């Protein structure tokens with residue numbers, strides 16, 4: 687059994703800070719669960735284009751509101767507490783955070799630790815990052 691606390695994890699390398707978001711990765715590849723679990727903050731007023739060609743991701747909105755655009759169709763979806771979006775087709779998407787968004791994110795395969803987006807909005811399949 688593993689027990690971790692967000693406030694403690696935030697003071698370790700599990701907290702990764704990027705330009706438009708930060709994310710605390712509570713569960714990682716070396717935990718051996720087959721997925722990783724993160725609490726992510728998207729900063730208010732930002733727009734982030736992502737396309738996880740190497741991963742599947744599910745994202746549940748805990749707080750805040752914004753908009754999700756499916757780049758393939760142009761379809762837009764409201765993001766608010768209680769909404770989950772599931773990127774089951776490695777979908778290219780844009781997430782607009784109208785307020786600060788707090789999200790719970792699950793990745794399969796699991797992240798290693800310190801990944802940040804490359805120029806295409808993806809994470810690599812393997813990482814040399816140190817696991818926190």
Ligand code: 9YT
Nearest residue numbers: 707709724726745789791
């Ligand atoms: C919603 C989303 O994917 N934001 C980017 C950060 C990602 N959740 C992560 O690496 O934890």
